[in-house]
Amino acid sequence: MIHVKRNKFYNKLNTYRKAVQLFSLAFLVAVPILVVNGIYSIIGTLYSITIFGVDIVDPAMALQTTILTKKLIETLIIGIIIPVLLAVIFGKVFCSWMCPFNTLSEYWQSIAKKIFPKRAKKVKLQALEVNPKPILYWGILVLLFILTVLLDFPIITFLSAPGIISAEISHYIMGMGLGLEIFVVLAIILIEGFLFKRYWCKYVCPVGGVLSLFRTPFTLRINHNEGSCSCAANAEPCSKSCPLDLSPKRDNLYPYCYNCGLCIKTCEKTGFSALSFGFGKKGIKKFESQKVLINKD
Amino acid sequence: MFKYWFDLLKGKSPLRPPGALPEEEFLKRCIKCNKCAQICPYFSIRMAHAEWGKSMGTPMIFARDIPCYACMKCTAVCPTGALQNDVVKKEEVRMGIAKIDEEKCLPYNGIICRACFENCPIFREAIILEDEFLPKVVAEKCIGCGICENVCPVEGSAIIVYSKEAIAV
Numbered sequence: 001m002i003h004v005k006r007n008k009f010y011n012k013l014n015t016y017r018k019a020v021q022l023f024s025l026a027f028l029v030a031v032p033i034l035v036v037n038g039i040y041s042i043i044g045t046l047y048s049i050t051i052f053g054v055d056i057v058d059p060a061m062a063l064q065t066t067i068l069t070k071k072l073i074e075t076l077i078i079g080i081i082i083p084v085l086l087a088v089i090f091g092k093v094f095c096s097w098m099c100p101f102n103t104l105s106e107y108w109q110s111i112a113k114k115i116f117p118k119r120a121k122k123v124k125l126q127a128l129e130v131n132p133k134p135i136l137y138w139g140i141l142v143l144l145f146i147l148t149v150l151l152d153f154p155i156i157t158f159l160s161a162p163g164i165i166s167a168e169i170s171h172y173i174m175g176m177g178l179g180l181e182i183f184v185v186l187a188i189i190l191i192e193g194f195l196f197k198r199y200w201c202k203y204v205c206p207v208g209g210v211l212s213l214f215r216t217p218f219t220l221r222i223n224h225n226e227g228s229c230s231c232a233a234n235a236e237p238c239s240k241s242c243p244l245d246l247s248p249k250r251d252n253l254y255p256y257c258y259n260c261g262l263c264i265k266t267c268e269k270t271g272f273s274a275l276s277f278g279f280g281k282k283g284i285k286k287f288e289s290q291k292v293l294i295n296k297d
Numbered sequence: 298m299f300k301y302w303f304d305l306l307k308g309k310s311p312l313r314p315p316g317a318l319p320e321e322e323f324l325k326r327c328i329k330c331n332k333c334a335q336i337c338p339y340f341s342i343r344m345a346h347a348e349w350g351k352s353m354g355t356p357m358i359f360a361r362d363i364p365c366y367a368c369m370k371c372t373a374v375c376p377t378g379a380l381q382n383d384v385v386k387k388e389e390v391r392m393g394i395a396k397i398d399e400e401k402c403l404p405y406n407g408i409i410c411r412a413c414f415e416n417c418p419i420f421r422e423a424i425i426l427e428d429e430f431l432p433k434v435v436a437e438k439c440i441g442c443g444i445c446e447n448v449c450p451v452e453g454s455a456i457i458v459y460s461k462e463a464i465a466v
Contacts, residue, residue, distance in 0.1 A: 031335075032335065035335040035336075038338075040335070040336055043332050043335045043336055043374065044330050044331065044332045044335065044374075045329075045330050045331045045332075047328045047329060047330035047331075048328060048330035048332065048376040048377075049330075049332075050332065050374060055376060057328075057376050058328075061328040061330075061377075064328075065325070065326055065328060065377050068325040068326075069322070069325050069326060073326075073377060073378050075375075075376050075377065075378060076376060076377060079376055152325070153324070153325075153351070154324070154325065154327075154328065157328055157329050157354070158354075163328075163329070163330075167329055167330075167331050167344070167354065170331045170334075170335065171331070171344055174331075174334060174335070174340070175340075176334075176343050176344055176346075177346070179344070179346045179347060179353065179354060180346065180347035180353065181353070181354060
């Protein structure tokens, strides 16, 4: 019984995630349309947005401005409270639930597979087999911020794919035409489709990178219960279903994983329930392995 | 350098929205969130495109198209303080200074025209009429909103607002 409930829960969770992703895209289109029609209750883009008077600022932008100006700006500190709380409790859920670039990229990957099946297989092969070491992720993030300081110019703004997408939607609807920035997003998507599968969200994106800084030992994470993990060693349906090509069974899942929960959903389908969401790392529980035995019968 | 050519080609002199910090600091602070452009009820604020180089994606006002009416809504929504919201009265705004091209200006050529004088929001202070006829800009009072540039009947405008500092390209 517990198993059926879990299965339903994780299936539902993914349905909700997809709904929120599409809602978020529609939301970004709706905001400038409302603004053009004189309704100013929600204004802004994913760089910074004000929803009914509540200011929200992308922590990556706040960090960039703080580093460049060497000043603590009150409005920025207030603005990052909500995203930081979200990141502390649930991890990088902004990426998996709301980021329009991730939504586009997820759909693009599934389309690319159908249009160029051979190409997709090759791209898949280039992806790393094992979760890369966290130093790679942090290294790229630090490098980007060092570059910002060296150039003395806000380059992170031009590397924030969600920001660019939302800003360009706003530009277009407000009658300012599309800017060259859109080519940054197109370039990333094309490279993702033909060279390196999902490299941007996995390694480079500074928005996700800064959100990862707020991960604590008690943040939502995917736990792997070795006791009930009974798929054949090489099959790994969980890592095959991962949009970022990560393996939830191995170490170094974080800071890369953005808690979309697709691996758990797939694991539930196999009937072993070896993966689950949890706040903080949890050890193997006896009752879970017993439950698997019951399900086998 | 390109700015000069683009100015020439477009006949446009861009201004920053009211309350903008000095150009160098402004570029570091502005995160291109579009809030100022969205809140502007007159659609005066436009986000610059690639032809503005370093200023790409930052807010600008092209007064000949739509000037700033100094409603001061944009300064209140800026999250980074690139537009300082301590400027609340429109009289304190200093976006730029208007300059009259006396060769083009109609009164200086003997034709009666009071378009800039009558539309100036700092009425009778920022633009005065010398001998009840010739318009003159009072630099200390001019807020640089560009309404005069917008209403000037001369082709290409005989009164143009130049931003306090050259906008970085």
